[in-house]
Amino acid sequence: MDVAKIQAESRAVSDQVFRELIPVVEDIAVLMADCLKAGGKVMACGNGGSSADAQHFAGELVNRFLMNRRPYAGLALNTDASVMTSISNDFSYEEIYSKQVEGLGRSGDILVGFSTSGNSGNVLKAFEAAKELGIKTVGFLGGSGGKIFPLSDYALLISCSSHTPRIQEGHELMMHLICERVEELMES
Numbered sequence: 001m002d003v004a005k006i007q008a009e010s011r012a013v014s015d016q017v018f019r020e021l022i023p024v025v026e027d028i029a030v031l032m033a034d035c036l037k038a039g040g041k042v043m044a045c046g047n048g049g050s051s052a053d054a055q056h057f058a059g060e061l062v063n064r065f066l067m068n069r070r071p072y073a074g075l076a077l078n079t080d081a082s083v084m085t086s087i088s089n090d091f092s093y094e095e096i097y098s099k100q101v102e103g104l105g106r107s108g109d110i111l112v113g114f115s116t117s118g119n120s121g122n123v124l125k126a127f128e129a130a131k132e133l134g135i136k137t138v139g140f141l142g143g144s145g146g147k148i149f150p151l152s153d154y155a156l157l158i159s160c161s162s163h164t165p166r167i168q169e170g171h172e173l174m175m176h177l178i179c180e181r182v183e184e185l186m187e188s
């Protein structure tokens, strides 16, 4: 393990977030606060570590980030094993999120997808379903942004790295920044 190389890449990711992506973080926080105030909800999805990011985000929204306040409508789409195994078994793994977006999503909601490659098929299909339903899409992406980039109304793209763990760390940083700003906008 080359710690110096990892440190340099970690710094580059953090620098990209603070130099380039804060205006997008702000736009997304405003979008989410407006959605939540209007009675909409924020759905999130991803695979592997990025599914953990989706759950992490929903937990911050429903319970608390820094403030004790009313719960916000946040939902991770990767937490219901019965729904996911049923869709995977009867149809395909690619449809585990799109079918939930079709069933649970309403116009005015927001769909967040975490994908470091930007190419996970189930996140891509969920974004396609969201577009059909008038649901805004927010992509936490990496590298070139992949196939999900053009379907993202808002893209938080860690383009300086193509390494999944470093990109995920950048995603978590931005997810926390969004949570802090959403709470400020909702509670002020």
Ligand SMILES: O=C(CO)[C@@H](O)[C@H](O)[C@H](O)[C@H](O)COP(=O)(O)O
Binding pocket: 047, 048, 049, 050, 051, 114, 115, 116, 117, 118, 119, 120, 164, 165, 168
């Ligand atoms: O957490 C990690 C690596 O840090 C892995 O579990 C990783 O999330 C998985 O390989 C995912 O399937 C990768 O999907 P994606 O980021 O390309 O959409």
Ligand SMILES: [Zn+2]
Binding pocket: 049, 165, 168
């Ligand atoms: Zn990981």
